[in-house]
Amino acid sequence: MEIRSAAVIGAGVMGSGIAAHIANAGIPVFLLDIVPQAVKDGQGNDRSVVARTAVEKMLKTDPAPFMHRKAAGLITPGNLEDDLDKLAGVDWIVEAIVENPAIKSDLYRKLDAVRKPGSVVSSNTSTIPLRILLDGQSEQFAQDFLITHFFNPPRYMRLLEIVKGERTRADAVEAVARFCDVALGKGVVTCKDTPGFIANRIGTYFMQAAVNEAIDGGLTVEEADAISGRPMGLPKTGTFGLIDLVGLDLMPLIAKSLLATLPADDDYRRIFRTSPVIERMIAEGYTGRKGKGGFYRQQKLPGGKRSREALDLGTGQYRPQQRTALESAGVKGLRALVDHPDKGGRYAWRVLSQALTYAADLVPQIADTVVEVDEAMRLGYNWKWGPFEMIDQLGTGWFAEKLAAEGKRVPELLAVAAGRPFYRVENGKLQFLGVDGDYRDVKRPDGVLLLSDVKRASKPVAKNGSAALWDIGDGVLCLEFTSKMNALDTDIMAMIRKAIETIGNGKAGPFKALVIHNESDNFSVGANLGLAMFAVNIGLWPQIEAGTAEGQATYKALKYAPFPTVGAPSGMALGGGCEILLHCSAVQAHAESYIGLVEVGVGLIPGWGGCKELLTRATVNKKRPGGPMPPIAQVFETISTAKVAKSAFEAKELLFLRPTDGITFNRYRLLADAKKKALEMAAAYEPPQPVEIRLPGPSAKMALEMAVEGFALQGKATPHDITVSKALAFILSGGNTDITKPVTEDDLLALERDAFIGLVKTTQTIDRIEHMLETGKPLRN
Missing domain, CATH: 3.90.226.10 (2-enoyl-CoA Hydratase; Chain A, domain 1)
Known part of the structure; x- marks a missing residue:
């Protein structure tokens, strides 16, 4: 089967984001949600207001769920009372409603009554096992049903976890996996029907261990994040910064879901603990970046400046954010990190020894091979290396011996490895170690070349x-x-x-x-x-x-x-x-x-043919308005504002x-x-033929300069912005030419070259370059 149309049920942040990304791929999609009680009571007449508002909100959201605004036109908002019959023609229905099995079950029966034969239904659940979702559903529904767990935000997070049931049709799984891979750009990982699947199971454990060990080891949030970020190959936010990003209030919900379904002997139960400080923060609205602050917050100071503060894990009070002095934060390599004698190195070992052991214990319980686990953590949590790639960096033998020396249990998979790496290169092919102790080639899907x-x-x-x-x-x-x-x-x-x-x-x-x-x-x-x-x-x-x-x-x-x-x-x-x-x-x-x-951000203009190429494209563009100025103005705006x-x-x-x-x-x-x-x-x-264009010369330059001076009067252009813009205007207008003379590529390159050299010699451009190198931010001079 082929997916040519889709529907998403649930217009919350996740559901609407999934709908937007399906639309990004050029696929028409229905987005349905409830009819609000207020509308039923006569307050308004837009019965699809929930879905319609979600689309409107996404058009204003940054980072944008839509890759281009036209994609929003592919979404048809609707509601679950009036528009269910429209689903009779779609190929794939995604359910993204509240995590309540009873409510989902009722929805599935309604969908089963209207959907076309052979259409696929999937749930975006991250907490409810597939077997529970199918309880009481028809045999045909069970054959057409699977879990497609997207990560938020759906456009940007590359991981898609797929869980199939014992009765799910193989061609249904293949069709959805292929579509999500090719059309949506996802790294599709097949998981088993276990709590939290792969990424959230390991990721939640890691964050809990990192928080616990920071508190127990007396580390500040800055010190913990300095270690549990880039030195470990994790996002630069570190653990506490990541929790702020996803929301402190989400963590107890994920924990509650896991604890309700995990085996009695699962190690997450051992390390899980609540924190009075965190509970108080959530109660008072300190839920992270979306709230009043989290482990970090910004405070406004007189004069419009801001101060960044961090939470003291001991007192629960905010204090000015501090730079960390841990030597371990600057070491290179995981082995050097966990071997470092300061408290940062000790913290790294305590966190990694638990998290990597936990991951090793879960194969083949949550996935058949280490490859799926590593891929899920790289794509779902933006880890640079998956857990088994981390163990390889430490050395499987070294890791097992250190665990044993500390009286800790050595996972069975490490015993199978017996000092061999989980990955090796043999005859130019990347191979992984299977749970049976044999190596196998890592296979790429058709159409993939790395x-x-x-x-x-x-x-x-x-x-x-x-x-x-x-x-x-x-x-x-x-x-x-x-x-x-x-x-x-x-x-x-x-x-x-x-x-x-x-x-x-x-x-x-x-x-x-x-x-x-x-x-x-x-x-x-x-x-x-x-x-x-x-x-x-x-x-x-x-x-x-x-x-x-x-x-x-x-x-x-x-x-x-x-x-x-x-x-x-x-x-x-x-x-x-x-x-x-x-x-x-x-x-x-x-x-x-x-x-x-x-280039204008550092006081320069494109000097390697960028002005020439963009101007030529705009000039020969058949869709542009008539006359010589529109293409010049378009390119001037694009380059001068560094779009x-x-x-x-x-x-x-x-x-x-x-x-x-x-x-x-x-x-x-x-x-x-x-x-x-x-x-x-x-x-x-x-090869292409050289192109000559005709440009107005000084008259166009004057018009562009007048526009820049207008921006300067409004306070939107600095003195050096004006200098750079005038140099750009001279190039794009063709220099000292007129509309009767053809301008060649070499003519434009000469204008670029002269302007570039002239600007790089100015003090203001030098200041901009130095500032960019030192801070990574543009200087407004």
Whole structure:
């Protein structure tokens, strides 16, 4: 079966978010909820107000549940009294109502009476076992029913846990899993019908252990978060910061649900404890970021400033937030962390020894293999490593021996490992250790190609300090950035030229196309500002000018290469990272790509062809209004305000992507999709022809400058904003040209180059760059 339409029952935060993400995938979806009693009593006549209000609220929510505003039009709000019959035509119905088995059961009987034969019904429950949900339902309903547990917010959290029943049809599971994988971009993990499934079972245990050990060990919330964050490969919020984010009031609810269904001997029962301090915080509305504060809060000071405070775990009172002095917070590697002799190291060991032991005890109870458990924790809780990858870092033998030396029980799975790692590479293939003690290959779904797998099985075609070229098969070469934050430097420029040289004309040699891709969190944050600042400080102006010219020439060579080049970004592609995509033959972008030309934030303009490419696209865009000024004004606004597309769909609206560029929802499928696009283009590829455009010159520049001066009078533009904007206006208007003269790409590149060099020599731009390097934030000067 194929899913072409859907419905979500329950328009709360979770249900409406699921509906929004289904709409993001281009699928029409009904969103139904109750008819409010007030409406029944005659107060208002919109019987679908709950669902309709949910959609309206999502259009104002940040971060946005919708990838593009048009997706909201695919949601049809309705109610459970008037619109149930509309579900007769949908392929998949998702239930996301209150966690009450009786209420769910009543709803399921109503759905069963109206749904079409073969449609799939799933519950988003995270607490109620599937067998309880099916109690009293028809046999056909049981065959069509499963659990699809999304994580909040549904658009951004990649994990989807699927639980099937003994009677669930295999093709129903396959259809939903495939849709959630390909269309919604989820990492689908199959779980067993056990309390909390995988991620919440282990994640809740970890947080409880981390809170307990912080209190028992006399750590402050800042110290605990400094250890239980990045040093452990966990989100930078740390444990207490994460609880603030998800809500303190949610934790007792999850605990209550787990305690109601966990086995009597489960270790969570041993470590679970209530805290009078936390209970008082919840009662007084200190529920985290959504409330008056949590373990951290911000207080307004006179003059509009804010102070950040933290909770004293001993007294329950707030005090100014403190910097941690723990040496262990700065160590590298888990083994070094838990071995560190200060209280941070001791805390890390006490938390990890319990949490990792707990995880090891749960396989195969909650999942068949360690692979599913690690994947669930990476995607559901944003851990850098899953628990078994963590144990491998510590060493399975070392971990078991340390547990035994402390008189603690060694999990059976560690005994099976007998000192061997849970993961190994054999003949270029990643393998995992099964519960039977044998290794098996980690299998990827059809349509998934990971660069990390390619790298395990081969050596680079070429490599330097910041980039590498990899053969990804079928005559396609992949360019990978490897510098810190994938910042662009001379080594990356050299590797781009090496790629062009290696592929040649794309016909005589072994390679015929290039894909530009990496598996880092971000595609590229732009040029290496640290290197630029170093050159500025010692006055290497010829080097800066040469670097600007080199970048322009390299990107131009990429654009006009005789073979197709496909950019495959995910995460941030900013500044020079955006410019490289603008010069590719095509782009296959991950849906969660954040693309933009942000150079004005450091007092510069795009200097590697970004102005030229965006202006050309806007000018030749057939959908633009007539006359020379609209495209110039559009690009001026985009660049001067440092607009960043918040999805690949928005990137098309801002012209960072072409209408024909592809969008991939599942990041695991991005490289395969980009490779496929490159091969399709290679069959009959012809490089683009140079484009000449006509620009108004000084008259357009004057109009743009007047607009900037208007913003300055309103206090919306600083003095240096005006300087940078005037330089940008000169480029986009074509310099000292007029509408009768054609302007070439090289003309625009020369204008970019001159403006860039002029700006980088100003004190204000230097101040902006230094401030960005020191604080990570733009300076408004």
